[in-house]
Amino acid sequence: MSRIDRVFLVGPMGAGKSTIGRRLAARLALSFVDLDAAIEARTGVDIPRIFDIEGEAGFRRRESELLETLTRQPRTLLATGGGAVLDPANQRCLRERGQVVYLRADVATQIARTRHSDRPLLRGDDPAGRLAAILEARAPIYEAIADISIDTRDGSPERIAEQLARRLQQTEPSHDG
Secondary structure: OOOOOOOEOOOOOOOOOOHHHHHHHHHOOOEEEEEEHHHHHHOOOOOHHHHHHHHHHHHHHHHHHHHHHOOOOOOOOOOOOOOOHHHHHHHHHHHHHHHEEEEEEHHHHHHHHHHHOOOEEEHHOHHHHHHHHHHHHHHHHHHHHHHHEEEOOOOHHHHHHHHHHHHHHHHOOOOOO
């Protein structure tokens, strides 16, 4: 059984990164950190406000700076934002410093899980179309950097966390960390 030190969850909004992440962190005895929540704590404002003031580029800069720091913390499970993988430097941090888990979710699942949220990238007339375009662009990146992928459409967060814990404990780390 391998010693799990750092696990990074990637995937689209609504895939369950925060919900499953908390449960998985508890199973692996890791500290749980949600990247978006950490950005909000650091700035004192919520993500939609950052988007309103600084735009997506300003948010992505803040996200990259904090990801650089958090991916170095030992004994951590980090739930990234869906777009954190867009920056090649972020991809390298994730791949080189821990085990990357891609939580897959189709557009219908994403819509169902995010329908009551105020996510900046869902503003507008066609959230399903927007999610489909985002997923089409990002899914190849998620797949390319992931050590493990799992579909989160069906099954409880607890069951998915249990499956992931078993898989991670069977997978030898492929990164130097």
